[in-house]
Amino acid sequence: MMIRLKPSVRVACALAALAVLGSQAGAAPMRCSGEQKICLTACSKTAKGAAVSVCFTNCGQRQAMCVKTGCWDNGGQKYCGLLRE
Numbered sequence: 463m464m465i466r467l468k469p470s471v472r473v474a475c476a477l478a479a480l481a482v483l484g485s486q487a488g489a490a491p492m493r494c495s496g497e498q499k500i501c502l503t504a505c506s507k508t509a510k511g512a513a514v515s516v517c518f519t520n521c522g523q524r525q526a527m528c529v530k531t532g533c534w535d536n537g538g539q540k541y542c543g544l545l546r547e
Contacts, residue, residue: 493545494528
């Protein structure tokens with residue numbers, strides 16, 4: 463089944479796609495250090511008492527592994543291609 467779109471709708475879709483692609487091209491590359499900052503912020507907001515220290519230690523271990531491999535593992539998801547700084 464083929465959906466036929468009006469030319470104006472096709473143009474709007476194409477412009478939206480270009481806007482999305484253009485915004486991604488200008489985005490800053492992801493870095494291990496950036497992921498560590500996110501991890502530490504999450505620890506500060508969610509962990510309580512002595513668990514904060516354990517959470518910070520885990521962030522440090524994840525940072526060290528990221529610098530070695532370029533991959534960040536947050537415990538639920540692993541993604542690679544990060545700049546190792």
